[in-house]
Amino acid sequence: MKIAITSTGNTLESTIDPRFGRCAYYVFYDTETKATEFIPNPNKDAEGGAGPASVQFVASKNVNKIISGEFGMKIKSLLDSLKIQMIVHKEQDKTIQEIIEMLNH
Amino acid sequence: MSPRIKMLRKVLNPPQINGFNPYGSKLGIESRESVNLFYEEYEALRLCDYDGYNHQEASAMMSVSRPTFTRIYASALRKIAKAFVEGKQITIKGGKVYFDSDWYQCHQCRCYFNNPEKDKSIESCPLCGNHQIEKFEYDNSTDENEDELMTELCKCPNCGFEQEHQAKTPCKQLVCKKCHTTFQRNES
Ligand SMILES: [Zn+2]
């Protein structure tokens, strides 16, 4: 299963980025191979519509779940219709490493 | 292949008026209060009771699930009944975003999550695996501003390419970004 996490940077020590559409990086974590892939958010500085564009980007990676600090209303409804699970985690000091450890409970 | 993003609701024909006023109150005072009908409530009523579509067809036309459509329709009727009985004004504006999934909160890591698979029940937290989770009363319909609500898709009559309808620009003037044919409103 593939899970996307919004990240403030491109290392495992980076913290979770609270913004879904305008986060710095997306981390794609594969729960089977344990592989992580950091990809800069292509829509970070988009003038408008960063949210829907980001949904499309993340969905194109075939993820089943997304972990972020918050999802906007429009984003929620789009992800809902795509049947991608949203996990809202509000502790902003959590690192990507810690999130991955939680996933491997 | 990237999945196609579905627009949440389509309001094909915005109402021709902004609302209704009651008259001849027996109480001698005209109520200043009003009941607000959302665009999608107006639309649900129009599709079912004016155009004569059944709920199945109407929900498909509005791109919402059947249960969501039923909620919108029931809410429209309740509001109109209230206005009729209590002699209130009806305004028609704004709208809500509806979600079909239920939300939960984990007792251990405090995260919130939804259940996108309606037919499967959720037993543990998708993040930490804890079994103590609680259904969370996430208001699954939320006010949203008008502009976003009125998003519609326009479909190219030639190549089928869809793009967002531009408010204030008649669709017939839109030109397809792909093949440069003149657009038409997507009525499907
Ligand atoms: Zn948890």
Ligand SMILES: [Zn+2]
């Ligand atoms: Zn075209």
